[in-house]
Amino acid sequence: QLVLTQSPSASASLGASVKLTCTLSSGHSRYAIAWHQQQPEKGPRYLMKVNSEGSHTKGDGIPDRFSGSSSGTERYLTISSLQSEDEADYYCQTWDSGIRVFGGGTKLTVL
Amino acid sequence: EVQLVETGGGLIQPGGSLRLSCAVSGFTVSSNYMSWVRQAPGEGLEWVSVIYSGGSTYSADSVKGRFTISRDNSKNTLFLQMNSLRADDTAVYYCAREGLSYGPFDFWGQGTLVTVSS
Numbered sequence: 008q009l010v011l012t013q014s015p016s017a018s019a020s021l022g023a024s025v026k027l028t029c030t031l032s033s034g035h036s037r038y039a040i041a042w043h044q045q046q047p048e049k050g051p052r053y054l055m056k057v058n059s060e061g062s063h064t065k066g067d068g069i070p071d072r073f074s075g076s077s078s079g080t081e082r083y084l085t086i087s088s089l090q091s092e093d094e095a096d097y098y099c100q101t102w103d104s105g106i107r108v109f110g111g112g113t114k115l116t117v118l
Numbered sequence: 119e120v121q122l123v124e125t126g127g128g129l130i131q132p133g134g135s136l137r138l139s140c141a142v143s144g145f146t147v148s149s150n151y152m153s154w155v156r157q158a159p160g161e162g163l164e165w166v167s168v169i170y171s172g173g174s175t176y177s178a179d180s181v182k183g184r185f186t187i188s189r190d191n192s193k194n195t196l197f198l199q200m201n202s203l204r205a206d207d208t209a210v211y212y213c214a215r216e217g218l219s220y221g222p223f224d225f226w227g228q229g230t231l232v233t234v235s236s
Contacts, residue, residue, distance in 0.1 A: 041222030043163075050212055050229050051155075051163065056222045066224060098163050102220050105176040107153060107165040 009035055011099050011110035018116040024087040027113050029099030031080040038101050040082045042075065045112075046095040054097075057082045089117050120144035120225045122213050127230030134203050134234075140196040140213030140227055148191040151216035153223065154198045156209035156232075166211070167198065171218070181207075203234045 010032040019025035031038055042054040053066040055075050063075030072090075076083045086093055094117040099110040126138040138154070154166040167177040167187035175187050186199040196213050210231050214223035 039222075043223070043226075045163075050210075051214075051223075051226050053222060053224045053226065096162075100163075100222060102216075102222075104220075105168075106178075107155075107168060107223075109155075109163045109165060112162040 008032060009038070009101065009103055009106065009108050011040065011101060011108055013097075013099060013110040013113045015111065016114045016116070018118055019089055020118045021089055021091065023089050024085060025089060025115065027084045027086075027097055027115070029082045029084075029110050031082070031101070033080065035101075036080045038103075041100045042082075042084045043098045043100060044095050045098065046092070051098065054084070057084075086115075091117055093117055120215070122215065122225060122227035124211060124213055124227045124230040127211065127232045129233045129235065130203055131236050132204060132234055135199070135201045136203065136232060138198040138200070138211055138213075138230060138232070140198075142194050142196065142213075142215075145215065147189050147194050147196055150218060151220070152187075152189065152196050153214050153216060154185075154187060154196075155212045155214055155223070155226075156207075157212070157229075158206070158209045161209075164209075168216070169196070200232070203232075205234050208232060208234045 012030040039058045043051040045051045055065040057063045057075035061077040098112045121143045153168040169187045184202045210229040212229045213227045215225040
């Protein structure tokens with residue numbers, strides 16, 4: 008069964024960097040995922056697609072501070088030079104024939 | 119400019135029906151994979167249904183047999199027909215574009231709130 012697992016919360020200081028993790032279920036290490044950001048009281052926004060090889064393709068207008076990487080069944084979102092507007096929920100998402108799957112989301116607090 | 123605008127949400131009694139619309143501009147709905155995604159109050163995102171460019175449709179087990187995704191190519195609009203609504207269907211419903219084939223949701227609407235309550 009295709010499942011994505013995320014830590015419920017993370018925190019980092021203003022100006023620092025943070026790395027969020029999304030873990031694919033066993034046997035699904037070749038799957039790409041997407042990262043989406045949801046700021047408070049707003050709809051989701053597509054950030055990037057991260058492939059199993061570690062490359063990433065960002066959505067329109069996504070700052071260079073956001074990057075993606077991979078290792079095994081883990082997919083990462085790194086945000087550098089944290090700003091107050093980066094405080095949001097971050098969801099990973101993947102897909103297969105007939106299904107789409109979201110992780111539970113990580114709530115990022117900027118201290 | 120790509121825009122997705124959902125309408126049709128509101129307050130509905132348990133067991134009732136509602137049809138959501140997603141009016142699209144900036145691309146052709148029929149050429150893309152399109153989905154509905156929902157978010158219950160205080161909860162995470164949950165995929166609901168997808169329609170492929172070829173017309174095939176798939177739905178999550180939680181809505182299978184009750185919800186139907188469709189589109190009107192002449193109006194460039196996506197729909198979600200929701201029947202036999204339950205309290206746990208209460209959520210903000212978003213439409214999202216997936217692109218020309220399997221892939222990430224790369225554009226989202228702003229959402230419409232559906233509240234199922236007596």
